[in-house]
Amino acid sequence: MHALHLIDLLHAEHQALASIAAGDTLVFALEQLLLALQSQSEEPMHACVLLIDEADRYCGASAPTLPPDLTAALQLGDSRQSPFGMAGFSGAPVYCGDIARDPLWSAGRREAVLHGYRSCWVTPVFCAKGHVLGVLGLLFQTARHPTQAEIELMTISARSTAHVIERSRLEQAALHAQEQARLAFFDSESRFQAMASALPLQSWLAQPDGTLYWLNESLCDYAGLSMQSLLDGALRLCIHPDEREQAAQAWQLALAEQLPFDMPLRLRAHDGQYRCFLARAVPLFDEGGSLVRWVGSNSDVQEQKNLQEEMDFMARALEQERARRSSERDRMWRLSTDIMLMADLHGVIIAVNPAWTGVLERSESDSLGIEFISLVHPDDRAVAQQHLTRLVEQGVTVRMELRYRRRDGVYRWIAWRVMPAQKLVHAIGRDVTDEKEALLALQRSEHALLQAQKLESIGKLTGGVAHDFNNVLQIISGNLQLLKLTVGEHEQAARRLLSAESAVERGARLSSQLLAFARRQPLKPLVTDLGRLLRSMQELIRRALGERMIEEIFISEGLWHTLVDPNQMENVLLNMAINARDAMADDAGGGRLTFTLGNVTLDGAYASLHADVHPGQYVLLTITDTGHGMTQEVIGRIFEPFFTTKREGEGTGLGLSMAYGFIRQSAGHIEVHSAPGAGTTFKIYLPRSLEQLAEPPPVLHGPVQGGSETIVVVEDDAAVRHTVVDMLLGLGYTVLQAEHGESALALLEQAGPVDLLLTDVVMPGTVPSTELARLAREARPGLAILFTSGHAHDVLMQGGRLAPCVELLSKPYGRDELARTVRRVLDSRCSSAVAEPAGQRILLVEDNDDARAMSAEMLTMLGHTVLDVADAEAALLLLDTAGLDVLVTDISLPGKSGMELADLARSRLPQLEVVFASGHAWGASLARERQATFLQKPFGLEDLARALGSPMPAALAGLD
Numbered sequence: 001m002h003a004l005h006l007i008d009l010l011h012a013e014h015q016a017l018a019s020i021a022a023g024d025t026l027v028f029a030l031e032q033l034l035l036a037l038q039s040q041s042e043e044p045m046h047a048c049v050l051l052i053d054e055a056d057r058y059c060g061a062s063a064p065t066l067p068p069d070l071t072a073a074l075q076l077g078d079s080r081q082s083p084f085g086m087a088g089f090s091g092a093p094v095y096c097g098d099i100a101r102d103p104l105w106s107a108g109r110r111e112a113v114l115h116g117y118r119s120c121w122v123t124p125v126f127c128a129k130g131h132v133l134g135v136l137g138l139l140f141q142t143a144r145h146p147t148q149a150e151i152e153l154m155t156i157s158a159r160s161t162a163h164v165i166e167r168s169r170l171e172q173a174a175l176h177a178q179e180q181a182r183l184a185f186f187d188s189e190s191r192f193q194a195m196a197s198a199l200p201l202q203s204w205l206a207q208p209d210g211t212l213y214w215l216n217e218s219l220c221d222y223a224g225l226s227m228q229s230l231l232d233g234a235l236r237l238c239i240h241p242d243e244r245e246q247a248a249q250a251w252q253l254a255l256a257e258q259l260p261f262d263m264p265l266r267l268r269a270h271d272g273q274y275r276c277f278l279a280r281a282v283p284l285f286d287e288g289g290s291l292v293r294w295v296g297s298n299s300d301v302q303e304q305k306n307l308q309e310e311m312d313f314m315a316r317a318l319e320q321e322r323a324r325r326s327s328e329r330d331r332m333w334r335l336s337t338d339i340m341l342m343a344d345l346h347g348v349i350i351a352v353n354p355a356w357t358g359v360l361e362r363s364e365s366d367s368l369g370i371e372f373i374s375l376v377h378p379d380d381r382a383v384a385q386q387h388l389t390r391l392v393e394q395g396v397t398v399r400m401e402l403r404y405r406r407r408d409g410v411y412r413w414i415a416w417r418v419m420p421a422q423k424l425v426h427a428i429g430r431d432v433t434d435e436k437e438a439l440l441a442l443q444r445s446e447h448a449l450l451q452a453q454k455l456e457s458i459g460k461l462t463g464g465v466a467h468d469f470n471n472v473l474q475i476i477s478g479n480l481q482l483l484k485l486t487v488g489e490h491e492q493a494a495r496r497l498l499s500a501e502s503a504v505e506r507g508a509r510l511s512s513q514l515l516a517f518a519r520r521q522p523l524k525p526l527v528t529d530l531g532r533l534l535r536s537m538q539e540l541i542r543r544a545l546g547e548r549m550i551e552e553i554f555i556s557e558g559l560w561h562t563l564v565d566p567n568q569m570e571n572v573l574l575n576m577a578i579n580a581r582d583a584m585a586d587d588a589g590g591g592r593l594t595f596t597l598g599n600v601t602l603d604g605a606y607a608s609l610h611a612d613v614h615p616g617q618y619v620l621l622t623i624t625d626t627g628h629g630m631t632q633e634v635i636g637r638i639f640e641p642f643f644t645t646k647r648e649g650e651g652t653g654l655g656l657s658m659a660y661g662f663i664r665q666s667a668g669h670i671e672v673h674s675a676p677g678a679g680t681t682f683k684i685y686l687p688r689s690l691e692q693l694a695e696p697p698p699v700l701h702g703p704v705q706g707g708s709e710t711i712v713v714v715e716d717d718a719a720v721r722h723t724v725v726d727m728l729l730g731l732g733y734t735v736l737q738a739e740h741g742e743s744a745l746a747l748l749e750q751a752g753p754v755d756l757l758l759t760d761v762v763m764p765g766t767v768p769s770t771e772l773a774r775l776a777r778e779a780r781p782g783l784a785i786l787f788t789s790g791h792a793h794d795v796l797m798q799g800g801r802l803a804p805c806v807e808l809l810s811k812p813y814g815r816d817e818l819a820r821t822v823r824r825v826l827d828s829r830c831s832s833a834v835a836e837p838a839g840q841r842i843l844l845v846e847d848n849d850d851a852r853a854m855s856a857e858m859l860t861m862l863g864h865t866v867l868d869v870a871d872a873e874a875a876l877l878l879l880d881t882a883g884l885d886v887l888v889t890d891i892s893l894p895g896k897s898g899m900e901l902a903d904l905a906r907s908r909l910p911q912l913e914v915v916f917a918s919g920h921a922w923g924a925s926l927a928r929e930r931q932a933t934f935l936q937k938p939f940g941l942e943d944l945a946r947a948l949g950s951p952m953p954a955a956l957a958g959l960d
Contacts, residue, residue, distance in 0.1 A: 006156065007318075010311045012036030013160035017167050017304070026051075026168035030062035033164055037138075037157050038065065044141055046117075049125070049161055050075060051134040052088055066139070067115050073108035074137075081107035087122040088135045093154070096120045098143040118143040121150075125158045125165065133165045163304070170201060174297055177203075202298035206281070208291040210255045219298065224270025240266035240274055247279075258283050258291055267298065275302040339414065339429035345392050347371045350424070359414070359431045361407040377403035377411050387418070388425075395420050401432065441609055476500070476812075525563045525666065527691045530619055531555040531597050533566055534573065541577045541593075548590035549581060556598040561693060562619045562686040564666050572659045576623050576682060579656065583627025583680065596622040602685065613669045617688040624681045630674040638672065704819040706731030709755035709826055713737045714744045714772065715788075716763045720811075724758070724788075727815050728822070741767025748776055754783060756826055761789035761808075774861050786825050788813075840948065844868040845875045845889035845901065846917070855888070855917075858944055872896035872904075879908055886948060888935075891918040891926070902930060915947050 015036075016029040034047040048063035048071065058075040074084050082105050083094040096102050097119050099112050112120065122137045136158045146154065202222060204215035212231050220227050223238050230238075239247055243265055254261035261281040266274040281296030333340055333353045339360075340353040352367050360375070376384050380402045387398045397419040403411040413436050414429040534553055541551055577593060584591025600620040607613045630638070638656050663670045667687050674680035711733050715721035721737055728735045736751055738744035740763050748754060757776050761769045773785045788809040809821050842864050846852035849870070856868045867884075869875050872893050878884075887905050889898040896904075902914045914932035916923055917939070927934035935947040 006153075007311060007315055008036060008040065009153070009156060009160060010307065013163060014308070016160075016164045020164065020168045020171050026165065026172075027060065027062045029164050029168060030161065031064040033157075033160060034062060034064055040153065046139045048074075048137050048139075049134050050084055050088070050137070051165070052132055054131070056088070056132075067111070070108060070111040070115055070117075073111045076107050081105070082109070083120050083122040084108075084135050084137055087124050088132055091124050091126075091132060093121070093123040093151070095145055096122075097145045100143075112139065116141050119145070121146055121154060123154050123158045125161045127162055127166055133162055136161050170299065174201070201300075202277070204281075204296045204298075206294040206296065208255075208283075208293065210251060210294065222267070222269055238268045240268070242266075254281065261294075261296070264301065265298075275300060276305045277301060339427075339431075341372065341427040341429065343372060343425045343427070345420075345423060345425060347373050347388055347425070359406075359412060359429075360404055375404050377405065379403075391418055391420055391425065525565050527561050527689045527693050528564050528566050528569065529559065529561055529693060530564075530569070530621060530686070531559045533569060534595055534597065537570060537573055540574065544574060544577050545581050545593060549584060550590065550592045551577075552592065552594040554594070554596045558599070559597055560599050560617065560619050560688040561691070563689040563691070564686060565662075568662050572662055572684075575656070575659055580623070580625035580627060580680075583625055583629075586628065587626060592626050594622075594624045596620075596624070598622075599688070600685070610669060612664065613685070614667075618668075618685040619688060621684040621686070622681060623684070624679065626679045629676045629678045629680055630672075631676055635672050635674060704731075704816050705823050706819060707733055707823065707826065710734040710736065710751070710753060711756045711758055711822070712744060712747060712751070712754055714739075714741065714757070714759035714763065714769075716740055716760060720760075724818070727818055728758075730815075731819050731822075733822075740765035741769065741772040744772055745775060748779055754780060756784045756786060756822065758786045758788060758809075758822070761787050784825050784828075786822065840885040841865045842867070842886045842888055842948075843875060843878055843884055845870075845872060845887070845893065845898065847871060847890060847893050851890075855944075858941055859888075861941065862945055862948070864948075870894075872898070872901035875901055876904060879905055884909065884912065886913045886915060888915045888917060891916055891920070891923050899926060899930070902932065906930075913949075 012033050012035075016033045019029040019032060020026070030049050034049065037047050038045055046063070046065045048061060048066045050058055051060040051062075053059040061071050061075060063071045074082060083096045083102075085107065086104070087094045096105065099105060099109060099118055099120055102109070117139045119140045119142065120137060122135050124132050125134045125136055127133050136154065138154065202216065202219035204212060204219060206212050212235065215227060215230055215235070219235075220230065223230060223235070225234050236244065236248075247263060247265055250263050251261060253259075260283070261279070263279050265277050265279050267277050268274050277298040278301045279296065279298050281294045283294055284292045286292050336353060337355055337358075339355045341349060341356065342351040343349050349367050349370055349372050352364055356367065357363055373381055373384050373388070384400065384402055387400045390396065391398050397417065399415070399417050401413060401415045404414050405411055412431055413433045415432045416427050416429045418425060418427040420426075534555070538551070538553060545551055573595075580591075580593045584593070598620050599617070601617050602613060602615055604615045607615045640657060660670060663684055663686070669685040671683040671685075672680065673683070711728055713721060713724055713728065713735055715724060715737070716739050718739070721739065725735045725737050736747055736754070738747050741759075742765050744757070744759070745767065748757075757773065759769050759772060763769060767775075769787065773787075776783055777785070784807075786807045786809060788811060807821075807825050809818065813821075842859055844852065844856055844859065844866055846855060846868070847870050852868050852870065856866045859866045867878055869878065872889075873895055875887075875889070887902060889901055891898040893901070898916060898918075902916070905912055906914070914927075914930065915935050916927045916930075916932055917935040917937055919937040921936070924934040924936075933947050933949075935943065939947075
């Protein structure tokens with residue numbers, strides 16, 4: 001029940017009681033109360049009160065808005081023929097939800113239905129002693145049952161009605177008593193006093209001068225004193241001390257002016273407690289107008305006072321709560337970071353909070369009076385209108401996410417929670433633009449990661465296949481070339497050998513493309529001017545396209561250099577041109593292929609959307625054709641090996657996969673933009689190089705030369721090993737052979753002079769090829785090393801490229817290529833003398849197990865003695881090791897950091913050299929502050945040797 005209903009009802013009761021006190025009739029007072037009760041209902045409602053006398057008979061009615069015939073009909077019949085009679089008879093409320101269907105209602109039912117009433121609720125009205133004074137009825141024109149709040153309101157209304165009826169009867173009894181006293185005054189004083197004694201309220205009589213001379217037993221019982229004590233002055237002492245003086249002054253004023261006395265007083269009861277009374281006295285005059293006596297009464301109004309105090313307290317509490325909530329709402333409205341908005345049911349904005357301006361950059365004055373749907377993105381307006389219609393028609397709370405236009409035209413995503421209340425629309429919105437963009441970026445990154453993982457898995461598979469395939473091709477190629485030496489002038493055999501060699505070359509190209517995709521091909525990167533490279537290929541590209549197609553080349557001024565393998569880059573450009581030619585084959589105009597070169601800087605925002613991109617400066621190569629374009633499904637697969645959209649027999653499906661692998665192996669990035677019928681654009685990003693342009697390496701040519709040196713061939717595949725041995729023997733070399741690293745080391749210990757170690761990279765056994773090379777050079781300082789492999793294994797790679805100074809002969813190779821490479825390596829071995837090892841004692845601290853093992857192996861290869869641990873705490877225990885020269889530590893360690901470790905180590909060993917290793921460039925400044933050396937991860941043998949202040953040992957130069 002709403003507190004305002006209670007306050008209004010109590011106010012109406014107070015007015016009705018005042019009306020009774022002013023002399024108005026009970027019917028009039030009840031009409032005031034009933035009209036106030038009717039005003040509390042949100043739908044038409046008519047109230048009435050039927051009075052019941054002590055003989056349980058209807059003795060009157062008050063129905064200000066009820067038709068007279070219905071009022072009269074309700075008072076007919078016995079006590080069980082209507083809800084009014086049943087409530088009065090049973091003393092319990094009766095709720096009739098549908099008059100027309102109630103079988104127990106006969107008296108007044110026809111009149112009620114004729115006047116359009118459908119439901120009737122009746123509750124008995126009890127006096128303070130529990131007797132039924134009447135019944136209170138509420139009639140409605142709709143069939144319904146009361147809610148709990150309405151039942152509570154009826155109960156309080158019945159109580160208020162009882163107060164009014166009791167007060168009226170008391171007033172009537174007092175007036176009647178006074179009238180009877182006046183009429184019988186001259187007849188019998190004793191009869192008057194007897195009548196006053198019988199009244200339920202406290203009565204008293206006083207002389208014209210105000211002296212009390214009689215009071216009834218009710219007053220004596222209340223005070224717990226005898227009548228004589230009270231008459232002697234004890235009654236004055238029963239008045240509360242705070243009110244005695246005021247009461248005496250008011251009583252004297254009434255005596256002086258012979259006017260009625262009326263004053264609220266607190267009187268002490270026999271138990272010492274005070275209760276509130278309304279003390280009233282009227283003067284009685286004889287027929288001659290002379291004052292005869294005063295007739296007074298004290299009415300107990302403590303309950304009314306308590307009720308009034310409760311009503312006042314509730315009013316104050318309600319006002320405080322209203323003020324508090326208003327303050328909280330205002331504070332929330334002003335300080336909330338979420339948008340708060342009020343609009344009418346047509347969507348016209350009535351009020352917005354400051355967050356509206358902060359998010360949408362629209363002031364309050366510019367926003368009021370406009371329809372909020374007008375700010376919604378056109379694509380979202382239909383959805384917004386549907387939600388608004390559902391909200392208005394169904395009165396439900398809706399949630400929606402819409403794009404709203406800021407003043408600058410940019411749209412922001414707002415998540416709304418909208419609800420109707422009091423014929424208004426209240427909405428709370430939160431800006432979720434950043435969350436949506438972050439989610440979209442995450443989804444893109446996840447997609448890119450999945451794509452990269454898929455291509456990486458395919459790459460591992462194709463790399464392994466290519467390795468085995470190259471071994472097979474090596475056997476075939478070597479034997480074919482050896483066979484050519486035996487067939488002599490046999491023309492038919494020579495043609496067949498030539499055809500077989502051509503097939504081997506095609507297989508080698510296929511294997512090379514697979515290795516390129518798998519990022520396992522050996523690259524020889526050079527600082528390259530892509531503009532110069534592209535222009536040098538222009539004629540070749542033109543011939544590849546044909547006369548019907550047009551090629552265009554645009555190169556920006558000041559084009560940066562990039563570090564790529566120029567030969568492989570030429571293959572990429574040619575493959576892209578051929579693919580574009582095939583895509584434009586059906587173009588009636590011939591088609592146009594455009595190459596554009598420029599400089600670009602990729603920031604962190606771009607890198608966050610592409611998992612394989614690092615922020616930095618890049619050379620951008622854009623290749624655009626006017627072909628038939630591709631669908632998104634095709635774009636998702638174009639870099640997969642053997643995937644092609646060409647007809648069978650027209651392509652291998654390896655051109656783009658090779659380009660993708662080469663670009664990724666060169667630390668680059670490739671993008672594809674295409675749509676059916678709109679052509680295709682490839683964007684290739686290659687990192688900028690700040691180094692000077694490099695001259696291309698000399699091409700091996702000239703006559704094939706053999707030699708008489710001794711060569712050790714290490715190859716686990718017997719067929720490949722025998723083929724290579726036969727070719728070397730045919731070139732005049734002395735050849736020793738081994739099938740793995742262990743047997744090769746044993747052979748080197750027993751053999752005489754050896755000039756060259758020719759070893760496969762990937763071999764079984766406990767001695768890998770790099771370890772074999774290191775141990776062989778330690779045993780034979782002048783020994784030349786030549787690696788051979790079907791693909792460049794990770795041990796020979798650095799940053800995705802072939803490590804500098806490593807001599808690698810890729811399988812499959814021919815007799816001529818083998819001869820020229822072996823001759824060149826043997827001729828240059830004079831510059832490969834083994835330097836004396838640095839021989840330093842180094843403490844290595846690295847928490848990553850794999851990185852620590854690799855770094856320790858590299859330091860050992862450089863000739864140093866290494867103590868390696870995983871954390872600073874373990875390193876501190878080794879600082880007292882005799883002859884410790886250098887501390888090599890990672891910066892980020894569990895527990896104490898590398899910086900803290902270095903400070904503690906320097907405090908104990910001031911001459912200790914310190915090298916900080918980290919993948920973060922900011923570590924360089926920290927190293928300078930501590931007068932230490934900084935080693936950027938990832939690092940190679942040359943980087944490590946340079947950080948330790950010693951030159952790279954010549955014997956190991958090719959292993960970095």
